Amino acid sequence: MSQVKLSLQNALLTLEQLQQTPSREDGITEEQEDHLRQLGCHLIQHAGILLKLPQVAMATGQILFQRFFYQASLRKFAVRDISMGSVFLAAKVEECPIRMVDLANVFDHLMKKFHRLPLDPMPAFQQAFYTLKDATIVAEMQILKKLSFNVHVQTPYATMINYLKVLELIDHPVIPQLAWSYLNDGLRTSVYICYQPPTIACSVIWLAARKENVALPTTPAWWEVLDARLEDIENIAGHIASLYHRPLPISSLPLTIEQVEPYLRGEFNSNVINGSTAISTASSSKGTRVSRFS
């Protein structure tokens, strides 16, 4: 019998792609890019929670988001649009499709929350909804196109659980949850597009075990048994751990494409939009639909 097990490996970045991102070439600083990436992932994670998606779908969405901005610039595509498209697409990829109405409502709510606007519900069947809907559909196609339809992502969650079992840590009161949380938070870094899932799984276990002062076998070293290199493990752990020392000024980050330019000039903060026009919801009441693909 043949017993061929098929799998599509995750696409990873080349060194050039990592060093010179399209956003960097577009004059966005490293810190700004990092903030916007984290913002998008934050948005996706929270939207996924509100939409009751499985964590794997949120992870897929965040990885798609991260991948996309190695192919396109943050100046040309808004964080809002691409994160909506990522959630929408990831839900389909993971076989738990969501309705457009739910998606739009959740994002409308989150965006108001992020910019500390009053949390009024989004009016139904009006321009605000159609704007979000059209943006999502265009963004979804853009993601598919820029990633050449390679949107099925392998995630390390199941692998990590198996590794925890192998290491007899699965019943530990803290480590499984801690390692799982590291996996979630690690989505905001670039590790998921630089390393394959098993290495990441090893790394979060390593990090969690260190945090909890739990000894793991070293003869032979457990990571060698699991085919990971200590150097990679430490790199990933360092990246994830460093997240917790970088505050994310959520309310002063731009979500729509109109907000990006002021932000890059350093003129954007949420106070500006509080009173005025920056989020074009609720203002126009006539529901004129714009064409789906511009």
Added chain:
Amino acid sequence: MEGAAASKWAREASSDEEDRNQRKKKKTKRFKPSKDSPAFRDGSGTPSSSGRPPRESDMQREGASVDDNLTPMYAQDQEDQEGYRHRSETPVDTSRDQVSEAEPEYHITVPEAEQHPVLTQCRSVENYEKLNRISEGTYGVVYRARDRITGEIVALKKLKLDQEKNGFPITSLREIYTLLLAKHPHIVNVREIVVGDTLTQIFIVMDFIEHDLKELMSEMRAPFLQSEVKTLMLQLLSATELLHENWILHRDLKTSNLLLNNNGELKVADFGLARRYGEPQGVLTQPVVTLWYRAPELLLGAKQYTTAVDIWSIGCIFAEFVNNEPLLPARMPNDKIWPGFSKLPLASHVPNFVQPYNQLRSRLPYLTENGLDLMSKMLTYDPARRITAEDALKHPYFSEAPPPKHPSMFPTWPSKGEKTARKNASPSAPQAAHGHGQDEEEAGGLFNFANQESTGFRLKV
């Protein structure tokens, strides 16, 4: 109880006084980024007091106190301690002792590009020169085209996206995923996905295969020889075996979706209804599979079905190869030969009549006993007892005389695809499988004739 469990992880009390000191010293180093690694995202910032509060899972850079407070709470549980002795004897800490003294650097090391796929964009359809239209299926038009660089002839399948209200159709995502995943000599090879000028133009680029079996068989004067049938069946079953092993259902196997090239190689195509399934099984779409090839449990509205539905289709295809005409088994089962039959949603609609034994023999007078046995096993009503692709491949039918003909010995025919477009003569797979959320509205199954083509077989009720 809890103590006993947790003591697995309690460190031995005596083990690491100095270890702890060591870590204190090295802590500051751990988060120093290396200056010469451009890829490294700056992680050396001071822990912030503003903004997002540091998570509870914060690294213990300042956390020496945590270490000091760590008391070997459960160390008195000697027995358990013994159990984990083998860990304690070796240097217990997985951490610094193992690492070289050099200051750790956090940088991204990227594996060689050959070892993994890289991120790329879709190429433009302009890389191909359209020659002519081959056919128009349910999901899109297929063109014959030439690669402008290599001159190779390929098939371009244009996806129909205009009607979609839910963005990119999930079925097309499944199709592309399955095709990219399932590389097999008898599954049609997909080269890439290309896009046209606007975002609605998506093309799947596949190897051009000369014939589809439906078309071919309608042109042939005599049915395939037994040796040829065996070869085709072996090829089809091996492709199906690969799919099933990898938890993929094809859900639309029929002769018009099987391609044959002039080297006698069969290729399974059109994964428009394919999807992954898992354990435990969720509810799957109904109806699926073209009516002529649809398994009885599908006809009767089962929403949880297995790889057995593909095997039923293969059984129908087998008979079609032998007879050169579709097999239309319009017979209804009962609880005696298929326990659980009466529990299916639409079973009560079916009039009760008795069919004590199968009558395949009358339809296939020239097939050998082994061949008939295999077909009966593929067309077993009870999906749980239906043969698997793996077992079917080992069936004695394939080892009895005449042996399967080598593909290179197959006759060849002029290709239809090189000429003009043609109408699809066989019925199509149900439309409902194309969007999500339609399952509920579909009454589904046997008696929903409203949308069915006139060519489909009907049961006289």
